[in-house]
Amino acid sequence: MGRPGGDEGPERTPDGRYIVVRGRRWRATDPELPDEVADPLRSELGRARSAIGRTEDAEEVRAWRDRVQLAKEGLGERGDAWWEMGPADRAERARERLDRLRSTDVPGRSAP
Template sequence: MADADTSKDYPRTPDGRYFVVRGRLWRLSDPRLGEAERTHLVDRLMTARRAVGAAKLADAKLALRKARADVDETKRALGERGPVWWDDGAPDYNRRMATNTPYAEWYRSLEALQP
């Protein structure tokens, strides 16, 4: 989910590690990546995601496995999966509901601001 500027559409946690979609935390890309590298990886991710869609339409199981592996490899290179990119020992809450994490109070404060 690093393909868009998530700060415009989805709230980011105060520590900049996650953005929230429908109450779920999603790990952001490693901020230490250079802009050119990040752009290259995002382009690669979008290509791999399109390949997943094409393989599904074609019912091509081998191609689907390869495309999904490409998505996973690229998301790991972006820092969105695999080992965390921060070094303070904090656990990873990727894909968890914000209300079930230490971000719960912060997330509830956002919900309180909604009309």
């Protein structure tokens, strides 16, 4: 199971539900999510992970970790297993998590 551009990505279990990184299984992103939802969720996830490494304030780290959680839920990597949900419910969860991320203030920035 490859990725766009010919990159095969990480090893997957035969059922496609998990990726294997250094011998450890991690839940795979829902492969049926449309790019217009999955791409911004991945962007939010990367931004939050990066900020955690640069942030020293404990409250701010907690807020960034909450954003990681929302993004991973939206991608299907946490929360109810995507393969146990119907396609409409999976898409709704992803869109709802993305909407929450977009409507929540970014940690460390003052609201206008």
